[in-house]
Amino acid sequence: MERGGGSSGLDLRWNYLPRDVALDIVSLLEECKAFYMNEHKKMASAVSAVIKYVEGSTQSGSLEIRFYMKAIGDLTSMKLGFRDVQLFLFRREQNVLLNLIGCHYCISFLEIPTVDLMEALEICQILERQVCVRWFMLCRRFYGFPMPNEHHSHIVSLGDLAMGNEDEVFDLLNYGITNQGMRIRISSVGSNAT
Template sequence: MKQSEEGTQSSLPDDIALKIASLLEVPDLCALGSCSRFWRSLCGSGCIWESLVKERWASLSSLTLFDESSSSTPTKAPISKGWRGFYIKRHKEMAGRVSAVTKFVEKCFPNESLEVGDYLKAIEELSTMQVGFKDVQMFLFKPKCNVLLNLVGLHYCLSWLEVPGEDVIEALQSCKISERRVCVKWWKLGRLFYGFRMRDESHSRWVSLADLAMAKEQEVLVVLQRGAIHEVLQVQISAADPTSTPWSCQSAQRQD
């Protein structure tokens, strides 16, 4: 085994090995690091983990870690333990933050439907917590998540993070959830016709996550973004067949 490890080190230049490791995603990088002492040392390199930190959390692009041996002087090449440890700590923090949002959303749809106010609040919480695109992919784009959580993550990426639709659809397809569908239903105040108020209008639309990501259902996105304001009385998002869901809408009384 020792000879095999030495052979690996001598047959593969360090710069090429480092380049290979730097192209891997975190799970593959960790798996490679468990192969031998050589790969464990190389896969723990600070430059690799620094790149992973700043790629996943773009807001930390100017971050500089401090060497533990010095309390005042930042090091431009942090020890590998610092960057790897920071990544692990940050990952756990993000998992806890997204879990809190997940629990909030799950409490809000006991009948498989979600009011738009709660929906927008969940998205705002993700923004407050500085959740990144990679975090959404890891924690909210999982097939085992309710499709309403998938939708919250999708809308957050498009509207708050301003991730290009092409990148979002690629992530949805990679996670095998692009064809999952939701039903968005909204009620609008009836139009005035010769001084009389017409009956309130009910609209219902089944849409896939892929269609929303590619802006094929722009009207639905606008309704979700604006919520229940102006002429829109109520908006509900459902993961179930609307014919079997106890939809309800109490029109507000208004005077013109």
């Protein structure tokens, strides 16, 4: 359809629609908006429960691996999307452990491209935030004799994790939950967690 000025293509305006059709369209848009807002509130409530769980499980700034992995499992079961992770978990005022959980979830489960994840971390001003992963093996024996526990720690930034420079940290976090002889704790850098 061509209208004054010689522009080609379809030129639909509200004036050209019958009033009842226009009202039907507007009512559908309002229903979609209400549906979206309702879904957003449900997601916010579910993520809030995960945040409270992590905060309640954190002791002296440190989180055990089993609580950490449960939080990631909860996010996976609710099918949290990348935008929701940014909105709820990548906030600077959140504990860095929640930032890490969001980052790990984006890499391992959402498979967000590195460029997009780095951009989100930078926009949210959490790219340089750091965590310390501490682990040790329990009750190791050598020819029947008990050996001292080996303690290790590694400090890493969220940016390094997103770049894939610290894949061994994610491997350790994933492995630690299945290894009964290993204890892993994650803490924010500067906390006095042991």
